[in-house]
Amino acid sequence: MASRLADMSALFISTYELGHQPQLAAELAAELGDGSLQVLDMSKVPFSQALDVLNHADQVILTAPMLTGALVARDLLASLEHDERERQLIVVGLYANVLKESLRTPPPAVWLDRASATDIATLLQPASAIGQPGTRSATSRRAYRVNRSALMPLESYRSVKINAVDHVTGYLETSIGCRHRCLHCPVAAVWNGRIAINDAESVIADGLAQIEAGASHLSFGDPDFLNAPKHSLKIIKTLAEKAPWVTFDITTKISEILRHRDLIPELAASHVNFIISAVESLNDDVLSHLDKGHVAGDVTLARDLLYANGIGMHPTFVPFTPWSTLHDLVDIVEFIIDSDAIEVVEPIQYSIELLTPTNSLLSINDRDFGPYDAEVMGYTVSYRDDRLPMLRDRLYRIASDAGDESFGTTFADIAAAVYEANGLPVPDSRYPSVVAPSPVVMSEPWFCCAAPAKSY
Numbered sequence: 075m076a077s078r079l080a081d082m083s084a085l086f087i088s089t090y091e092l093g094h095q096p097q098l099a100a101e102l103a104a105e106l107g108d109g110s111l112q113v114l115d116m117s118k119v120p121f122s123q124a125l126d127v128l129n130h131a132d133q134v135i136l137t138a139p140m141l142t143g144a145l146v147a148r149d150l151l152a153s154l155e156h157d158e159r160e161r162q163l164i165v166v167g168l169y170a171n172v173l174k175e176s177l178r179t180p181p182p183a184v185w186l187d188r189a190s191a192t193d194i195a196t197l198l199q200p201a202s203a204i205g206q207p208g209t210r211s212a213t214s215r216r217a218y219r220v221n222r223s224a225l226m227p228l229e230s231y232r233s234v235k236i237n238a239v240d241h242v243t244g245y246l247e248t249s250i251g252c253r254h255r256c257l258h259c260p261v262a263a264v265w266n267g268r269i270a271i272n273d274a275e276s277v278i279a280d281g282l283a284q285i286e287a288g289a290s291h292l293s294f295g296d297p298d299f300l301n302a303p304k305h306s307l308k309i310i311k312t313l314a315e316k317a318p319w320v321t322f323d324i325t326t327k328i329s330e331i332l333r334h335r336d337l338i339p340e341l342a343a344s345h346v347n348f349i350i351s352a353v354e355s356l357n358d359d360v361l362s363h364l365d366k367g368h369v370a371g372d373v374t375l376a377r378d379l380l381y382a383n384g385i386g387m388h389p390t391f392v393p394f395t396p397w398s399t400l401h402d403l404v405d406i407v408e409f410i411i412d413s414d415a416i417e418v419v420e421p422i423q424y425s426i427e428l429l430t431p432t433n434s435l436l437s438i439n440d441r442d443f444g445p446y447d448a449e450v451m452g453y454t455v456s457y458r459d460d461r462l463p464m465l466r467d468r469l470y471r472i473a474s475d476a477g478d479e480s481f482g483t484t485f486a487d488i489a490a491a492v493y494e495a496n497g498l499p500v501p502d503s504r505y506p507s508v509v510a511p512s513p514v515v516m517s518e519p520w521f522c523c524a525a526p527a528k529s530y
Contacts, residue, residue: 077199082111084131084133085111085112085127085135086099086102086103086112087114087116087136088113088114088115088137088180089137090139090140090142091115091137093516093517093518095231095245096115097247098137098166098194099113100220100221100222100225101190102135102191102194103220104191104219104221107221109139109223112127113225113226114128118226126285128150130364132161134162134163135164135166135194136151136166138172139168140260141451143169143300148173148176148177151177152256154181155179158449163181163183164184164197165185166187166189168187168261170185172432172451173185175432187217187264187433188264189250215270215273216271216272216273217249222283227288228242228243228284229288231243231245232293233516234514234517235517236514241289242289242291244284244289244293246276246280246293246294246309247294247295248294248301249269249272249296249301249306250272250296250297251265251268251269251270251301252265252267252269252298253268253301254298254327255265255435257363257436258364259435260429260431263431269301271305274308274309278312278313281313281317282313282316285313290319290320291322291323292321293322294306294324295325296324296325300326300330303334303438306324306342307344310341310344311344318518323346323348323388324341324480325350326351327367327368328352328373328376329367329368330332330341331351331380332375338380342383347384347389347511347514348387348514349380349387350384350390351374351387352389353389353391355395355398357399359397360395360398362435363395363396370405374409377508381508381509381510381511386512387415387510388516389415391412391424392428394425394455394463395427396456397442397458398462399458400496403469403495403496404417404492404493404496404498407485407492407493410485411489411504411506413508414508416481416482416485417513418513419485420473421473421476421481421484422470422519426490428455429450429451430443430453430454431451431452434452438453440456442455443456444456464495465491465492468491469491472484472491473488
């Protein structure tokens with residue numbers, strides 16, 4: 075096996091893509107066009123097997139899309155520290171240069187935090203020199219070509235459960251980048267308010283091909299699906315018309331849900347059954363520091379708008395920041411109960427701490443942040459209240475130890491810990507104030523702007 079792999083012209087190592095097929099690998103395979111790209115998905119193979127493949131590869135593309143993937147990439151790079159084999163190495167992803175800065179001695183490589191498949195294919199050509207810096211600027215429109223034949227089948231990746239039935243799930247992007255500049259977001263740090271639009275007809279063709287391959291649900295992975303609403307609506311409406319049995323999910327900001335409230339019925343008619351939105355906090359001071367563009371009251375308005383149209387809300391949170399208070403967790407717990415959303419929020423979400431990498435748009439100051447920690451590739455959080463990190467650790471352990479128990483069971487333990495930390499009795503009963511659409515549960519957690527940093 076090793077000798078055969080050595081003959082491959084390029085090895086693409088996907089570290090972690092939130093459970094979906096590695097999109098950049100599919101685009102690069104199409105760009106190369108000769109069937110020579112081998113794709114290795116670190117979420118699907120043992121680390122030792124990945125090392126064996128890596129050690130015999132002459133051209134390697136290694137992804138560092140977010141912190142979780144960057145940590146895996148760092149472990150792989152450490153294994154090459156004393157390897158004298160000459161190879162061309164390209165590290166690509168939002169965390170590529172963040173990863174580079176965390177290494178004492180970065181290996182010779184091209185480090186690209188924003189690059190297209192065309193950029194990478196150009197670098198892989200013999201005339202491309204190792205260490206070539208930079209990347210192309212984002213353009214307003216871009217070609218969208220994919221070849222998914224080198225990837226593991228869709229059945230191997232994340233699925234969604236709808237009415238107790240598992241649905242094979244595909245993945246699409248109508249655009250890349252993001253128009254918004256939320257100060258804590260790694261996309262904003264790299265793209266700085268810019269986007270590139272994928273060719274609509276090509277995206278539709280890819281969606282139909284994935285449906286033909288067995289997908290009955292499609293996730294749109296744009297950082298914000300409403301970056302270019304006319305464009306994205308055209309794509310999803312066309313797919314819904316051609317495959318009316320398929321459902322969809324999208325990601326967008328709370329502020330965009332309210333700004334484009336007139337589009338919500340159209341999304342519902344196009345079979346969008348849930349929307350992921352980075353709520354982050356229900357503390358207006360925290361939201362202001364993050365420049366999220368919404369206040370706590372907007373979250374309830376957005377929820378009610380979605381529910382009225384039969385669309386579920388999957389909120390994500392960053393409860394632990396320098397500006398958080400202990401009572402913030404009570405507000406989050408009670409919002410989840412009131413929203414009838416216990417079954418759609420992964421328990422680990424309640425323990426998420428703000429990530430502040432070196433390229434963060436946040437103002438790094440001694441009051442809010444501690445020293446740089448290479449283990450998490452960012453600055454540590456300075457808490458006003460010493461009880462907050464203790465609660466963070468406890469919630470992390472509860473979520474980590476939950477195993478296969480239901481979200482409801484784990485949530486009860488989380489809620490009890492939150493009330494106890496606040497010196498409050500656990501309410502005898504609290505019931506939802508609204509009725510949510512039937513919950514749609516993803517088989518793998520989804521994180522927006524953050525991820526569990528480490529085992530505390």
